[in-house]
Amino acid sequence: MRAARLYRYDPEMREELKLEQVPDPEIRHPNEVIVRIVAAGLCRTDLHIIEGVWREILDPAGTLLPYTPGHENTGIVEAVGSAVTAVKPGDRVICHPLKSCGVCLACRMGEDMYCTNGRFPGLDSDGGFAEYLVTNERALVKLPEEVDLVEVAPLADAGLTAYRAAKRAARLVPPDGWAVVIGIGGLGHLALQVLRVLSAARLVAVDIAPQALERAKELGADYVLPGGPELVAQVRELTGGGAHVVLDFVGERGVEQQGWQMLRKGGTHLIIGYGGRLEIPTVQMIFQEMAVAGSLVGNYRELSELMDLAARGLVRVYVQRYRLEEINRAIDDFKHGRYFGRAVIVP
Template identity: 35%
Template sequence: MRALQYTTIGEAPRVMEVPDPDPGPGQVLLQVTAAGVCHSDEYVMGLSAEHYTMGLPLTLGHEGVGVVAALGDGATGFEIGDAVAVYGPWGCGTCRLCAQGKENYCQNAAVQGIRPPGLGSPGSMAEYMIVDSPRHLVPLGDLDPVKNVSLTDAGLTPYHAIKISLPKLGAGSTAVCIGTGGLGHVGIQILKAISGAQVIALDVADDKLELARHVGADHALLSNGDAPAAVHEITGGRGADAVFDFVGIQPTVELAGRMVGTEGDVSIVGIGGGKLPVGFAAIAYDAAVRVPYWGSRLELMEVLELARRGQIGVETETFSLEEGPEAYERLHAGKIRGRAVILPNG
C-alpha cells in the first residue's frame, strides 16, 4: 500500500510503498477515508536529530477516520464496514487517568513506549492503518468523514481546553482566541456553541480574521502590541475571562498574559514553545495558566455530537496522498484556509 512517510531528518515527507498491515490480537484494521494535516506534524518534522525520538520511517497522520476492514482475534465492539473516527492519544488503559477516559494524560504511556498514531506509531496517511484497540475508535455514524476528520484533534483539543474554563464563561464574559487557523476557527465555534462568552479573535493575517468573523467571532483584531489595550477597552477594563492561545509562540503567550483579567484563565494550546512567567505582579491576580493536551474519548464523542447538530464545522481543503508534501508546504506558508485533509484512497 501507499503511505506518506517522514523518512529523513529535516527533509519533506514522501509517498512510499509499504507492506499491507495485518491486525494482531485485539487490533482493528481500518481502510482510511481521510487524514488531517496538523501543525504538530510540522513541529515533529522540525525537530533536530538530537531531539527526534519517534523512529524512522514514520507514517504521518494523527487525525484519522475510516471504515473497519478487518478485526484481529478478540477485537469486539465494531463490525466490518463501520465508519469510525480514531481517538488519537493512546494510553495504557489501566492507570487512574485512563480509567476516566483521559488517555491523553496517561501516566504509563512514556514508560511503556505507547505512541499515538502519526506521532510514533504508524498513522492515518496511508491506505490502511492499524488501531491498537477498539476503545480507540468512536462511531462516526452519518457524519461526512472528510469534513469532520479534523475534529479528532482540531476539534477535540480546543473543546477540552474550553471545557476546563467553562465555569468562567457565563453570560457577560469574554473569551479571546489567539490564532484563528486550524484549531482557532473551530475553537471560536465551540465557544459560541457551549458558552455565554463574547469572542474576540486575534491573528496576524487579514484572511484569517475574515475566517474568524465568518465562523462567529464578535470582534476580530490584529495580533500585535495594540491588542491588549483593545481587549481591555472592549471589556470595560476587566480583561478577558479566558484566553486560548492556539499558537503558543513567545509573542502570543506574552499577549495572553497581558489580556487576561483577574481570576481569568490562560490556556496555552499551541506548541510554539512560548513560556509565560507567573508570579506576583507578573500576571493578573489569581489568574490560572494551563497547558492542556488533546482531550478524553468522551470529549471526542461530545465534539462529534456538536458537529452532528450543525453547531460546529471545519473549513477544509482536500489533497490526494501524492499531494501530501504540497499540503505541508502550504501549511508552513500559512496558505491553508482552516484545515488540510488528505484522502489516501481517493
C-alpha cells in the same frame, strides 16, 4: 499499501515525505482494528515532527525513522481482532489519536491522553498518511452516514484539542464575561464555534490575517481584532479591564507573552499553541491571582461529544483536500498559509 514516509528530521523543512509501497498492516493483538483510511488531517504537529521539535520526546534513541506520520484519521473498519466487539468491518469511524490501554489509573479515570501504556499512531508509531492504519477498539468512535468522513478528520486531534480547551473555558467564563481566542486558524476557528455553543460569553477573535477575521465573524465572534503590539491595550479597553479567559492557539512569536497581560483579576490563560517561552513576574501572578494552564488534546468522551456537535451541524470544519501523492504540496501550502482551516489527505 501506499504510505508517505519520513526518513530524516530537518529543521529547515526541506525534507519531503517519500511515497512508497510498504507491507499491509496485520492484526497482532486481539483488541486491534485495521482501518481503511478515508481521510487524514495534516496538523502543525506533523510539521514540528519533520523539523525534529519532538525528537527528544518521541525518538531519543534515533530508532523511529523511517515511519508514517498522520494522527487525525477517519475511515472504514477493514478487519478486527478476535476480542473486538464494539465495531465490525464496514463501520465508519473516527480514531481517537491515542491507542490507550484501558487498565491504567488514568484510563480508568477517563483521561485517555494520560495513559501510561498508550501509543500515539502518527507520532511514535505508523500513522494515517497511508491506505491503512492499525489502532485498537478503544480508540474508535462510530459515525453515522450523514457525517462526511473527510470533513471531520481534523476533529480527531485539532478539533478535539480545541474542544477540550473551549469546554474548559466555558466553565470559567460567566455569561456576561469575556473570552479571547488568539489565532483563528485550524484550531482557533473550531474553538470559536464550540464556545459559541457552550457559553454565553462575549467572544473576541484575534488574528493577523484579514481572511481569518472575516471567518471569525461568520462563525460567531462578537468582536474581531488584528494581532499586533497594541493588542493588549485594545483588549483591556474593549473588555473594561481584561478578559476572563484567553485561549492562545499560537503560543510563539511573542504572542504567548500577550495572553496573560490581557487578563482581568482572577482570569485564566489557556495555552494550546506552543513553540515559545512564557515569562511572567511572580508578583503579577500573585496580585492578579491569574491562572496559566496548558491544554492537551482530549479524552474519548470529549471526542464523542464533539462528534455529536458535528453530526448536528453545530461545528463546521473548513478543509482543503489533497491526494496522498500531493502530501508534500499540502505541507508546503501549510507552511506558507495558502489555505484557511485544515488540510486533509485523501488516499
